[in-house]
Amino acid sequence: MAILITGGAGYIGTHTAVELLNSGYDIIIADNFSNSTVTAIQRVEQITDTKIQFYEADIRRYTDLTAIFQNNTIEAVIHFAGLKSVNESITHPVEYYDNNISGTINLCKVMQEFSVKKFIFSSSAVVYGDPETVPITEDFPVSTSNPYGQSKLMTEQILHDIFISDNEWQIALLRYFNPVGAHKSGLIGESPNGVPNNLMPYISQVAVGKLEKLHVFGGDYDTRDGTCIRDFIHVVDLAKGHVKALDYFDTQKKGEVLTLNLGTGTGYTVLELIHTFQKVSGKNIDYDIVERRPGDIVVSYAAANLAEKILAWKTEHNLEDMCRDTWNWQSKNPSGYDT
Ligand SMILES: NC(=O)c1ccc[n+]([C@@H]2O[C@H](COP(=O)([O-])OP(=O)(O)OC[C@H]3O[C@@H](n4cnc5c(N)ncnc54)[C@H](O)[C@@H]3O)[C@@H](O)[C@H]2O)c1
Numbered sequence: 001m002a003i004l005i006t007g008g009a010g011y012i013g014t015h016t017a018v019e020l021l022n023s024g025y026d027i028i029i030a031d032n033f034s035n036s037t038v039t040a041i042q043r044v045e046q047i048t049d050t051k052i053q054f055y056e057a058d059i060r061r062y063t064d065l066t067a068i069f070q071n072n073t074i075e076a077v078i079h080f081a082g083l084k085s086v087n088e089s090i091t092h093p094v095e096y097y098d099n100n101i102s103g104t105i106n107l108c109k110v111m112q113e114f115s116v117k118k119f120i121f122s123s124s125a126v127v128y129g130d131p132e133t134v135p136i137t138e139d140f141p142v143s144t145s146n147p148y149g150q151s152k153l154m155t156e157q158i159l160h161d162i163f164i165s166d167n168e169w170q171i172a173l174l175r176y177f178n179p180v181g182a183h184k185s186g187l188i189g190e191s192p193n194g195v196p197n198n199l200m201p202y203i204s205q206v207a208v209g210k211l212e213k214l215h216v217f218g219g220d221y222d223t224r225d226g227t228c229i230r231d232f233i234h235v236v237d238l239a240k241g242h243v244k245a246l247d248y249f250d251t252q253k254k255g256e257v258l259t260l261n262l263g264t265g266t267g268y269t270v271l272e273l274i275h276t277f278q279k280v281s282g283k284n285i286d287y288d289i290v291e292r293r294p295g296d297i298v299v300s301y302a303a304a305n306l307a308e309k310i311l312a313w314k315t316e317h318n319l320e321d322m323c324r325d326t327w328n329w330q331s332k333n334p335s336g337y338d339t
Helices: 011-022 038-048 062-071 086-091 093-113 147-165 199-207 235-252 270-281 305-311 319-332
Strands: 002-006 027-031 053-056 074-079 118-124 170-176 178-180 214-217 232-234 256-262 287-290
Touching: 002 011, 011 027, 011 038, 011 235, 027 062, 053 062, 062 093, 074 093, 074 235, 086 093, 086 147, 093 118, 093 147, 118 147, 118 235, 147 170, 147 256, 170 235, 178 199, 178 235, 199 214, 199 270, 199 319, 214 270, 232 235, 232 319, 235 256, 235 305, 256 305, 270 319
Parallel strands: 002 027, 002 074, 027 053, 074 118, 118 170, 170 256, 178 232, 214 287
Antiparallel strands: none
8 A cells, every 4th residue: 555646746746755755654755756856756765765666757647647556555645746926927827727626626536436435635824815814724715816826726626526426535725834954964955946936945046146135025024023924834844734634544543634734824925035045055045136026925924723633743843943943954954956
């Protein structure tokens, strides 16, 4: 019995693979390597001293998936595969809906055919849009203004509908806040193609000298230092949340749709993140505060107590750990896996 990890060669997928193997689960990875490399899987093998079975497979291709389900006994699927840039989704909506919606429907179709009914889905805090208050609880209204966010909301709806049609399904909709950091070995981490979309890899690439300067969008918001506030969560804590969700389903033996935030419950400003990174890395981060960016959410952080209560899961890493581990990864791999 194995856990199939779609997108398992990616940033969160590799960290989750390590935690699953550490917890005694068998895993199989399926990835089309559109945003990752085989090297990432080899690094997971190195960390865990385990040979990993993987398929170069596209979730949109029915035969790619049936081959995996026919040749293995799949117990559950953790579904990371997809495209993840809000901005890119606005310029390439068809590509986003094709990967994130058509791909997921195809995956669900094959799961139904093989009676695999355990599904953990990577949703996102993007589904909360611009929240009226914080901390954000799971029952907040959902809304979004871009195709990426729509693809997450639509997938959540599709999975709810599958459960209504067959209440044996065990489905976890895990809404991630802002994953950062890296495995402490420095062997795996976030390795974006081109200029990073996210703040932390941008900071670390400035620190390592790959990028010249960081632009901080808006310094006059109504926050403690004028910059936006986010809930940064260490990717290893996030990965462990997936293991806990699988453990939980094993103890429950009944179907349900579980919707949970995965965040720390604490918000930090962009400047606090930069200053902490400077402190732990000893590197100067050159930055300019520029105009606000239209569409940016000012304050977003999770209420994390539901996941704590249901999964007996709690984050263990603080902001310094997140910055230290990011820097360890970036300084050892200045060009990511291309190094
Ligand atoms: N990183 C974040 O900030 C964040 C936040 C919230 C939610 N998420 C979600 O978590 C999931 C994983 O994110 P990540 O940061 O690890 O991204 P990532 O790009 O590093 O990993 C995604 C992986 O999926 C693969 N992939 C993409 N399309 C595929 C397809 N059609 N078939 C097979 N494989 C495919 C990519 O090659 C990559 O290895 C995504 O669904 C993302 O939307 C990420």
